[in-house]
Amino acid sequence: MQPVNRRRFLIVAAGSMGGALAGGCQTNWASRPGPIVSRKTFALGTEVSITAMHPTAEAAERAITAAFDELALVEQLMSIYRPDSQVSVLNSSGRLVQPHPYFIEVLRHAQHVSERSCGALDVTIQPLWEAFAAAAKAQQIPSESEVALARASVDWTRLVVTDECVRLLKPGMKITLNGIAQGFAADRVLAALRAGGVEHALINAGELAPLGCSPRGDAWRVGIQHPRQNDAHIALADLDGRALATSGDYATRFSADGRHHHILDPRTGYSPTELCSVSILAPTGMAADALSTTCFVLGVERSLALIKAMPGIDAFFVLKDGETIATGGFPLQTEGSAA
Numbered sequence: 001m002q003p004v005n006r007r008r009f010l011i012v013a014a015g016s017m018g019g020a021l022a023g024g025c026q027t028n029w030a031s032r033p034g035p036i037v038s039r040k041t042f043a044l045g046t047e048v049s050i051t052a053m054h055p056t057a058e059a060a061e062r063a064i065t066a067a068f069d070e071l072a073l074v075e076q077l078m079s080i081y082r083p084d085s086q087v088s089v090l091n092s093s094g095r096l097v098q099p100h101p102y103f104i105e106v107l108r109h110a111q112h113v114s115e116r117s118c119g120a121l122d123v124t125i126q127p128l129w130e131a132f133a134a135a136a137k138a139q140q141i142p143s144e145s146e147v148a149l150a151r152a153s154v155d156w157t158r159l160v161v162t163d164e165c166v167r168l169l170k171p172g173m174k175i176t177l178n179g180i181a182q183g184f185a186a187d188r189v190l191a192a193l194r195a196g197g198v199e200h201a202l203i204n205a206g207e208l209a210p211l212g213c214s215p216r217g218d219a220w221r222v223g224i225q226h227p228r229q230n231d232a233h234i235a236l237a238d239l240d241g242r243a244l245a246t247s248g249d250y251a252t253r254f255s256a257d258g259r260h261h262h263i264l265d266p267r268t269g270y271s272p273t274e275l276c277s278v279s280i281l282a283p284t285g286m287a288a289d290a291l292s293t294t295c296f297v298l299g300v301e302r303s304l305a306l307i308k309a310m311p312g313i314d315a316f317f318v319l320k321d322g323e324t325i326a327t328g329g330f331p332l333q334t335e336g337s338a339a
Contacts, residue, residue, distance in 0.1 A: 063196025182206030183289025248277035
């Protein structure tokens, strides 16, 4: 299977606009010495970029190198496209002995969200995804019996996770971490930058993680991908120190009309029909990533009930008819405030 960029959804706006917001951004970097260092790579099926600001370019470069080392480790563990990854080993044998602590951390967070959402998030969804991907190659949709057969292997409660071993208890079970690994990768990159002394940065690892301030000394401003217009955003948001993740129905389609796409409800076997996209702000990239997929599956009403009980979470929904709904703490900005 070739890598697929299953999320093409966030456009970083040029520069940052507007005044200093939450997150303690009071520094005007334009008036201070020190370069802006940017580097890109490819990991976990998407382009990853880091923009860091530090008084010395050498220190920034060292921190970015360490951050990319962390990114490479996450990919080695969690990429479904690498036959030697821990995900692939688990999928091929049904058992993984001595899993890496990162792998355990991500699986346990996924299991926690699965429990809170009554299974709306399920990392064992991979057999369903494969059924739709295989049918799409023949420009078809899998039959009801094929969907039912794939669903029979999807069950997060049959994934057993301990520090010593991870096991899949049903025949044909497979996992994918594509709905959570990018967010975790952003968290690890951010931690590496902090450890290297970087205080101001923006990480785009398929999910966005801000650190400190933008080059203008205020909050990083980003555009949220328009689900129906390429190279356009539907809204602007000023990042307030939280990570931002978006799940949309436009990234990978399994049917020409877009009815069937890569976000699948593990409980029905088919793509949900209410939403075009969901953007989540959360204290960590891993939480934002997992919840964006979860809320897409749940729909607006059930998502609002879920996130109301979870501190530090805000959401921005785009419905199929183009209507948008945002929770009170989502830091939307208007086009008119742009510089």
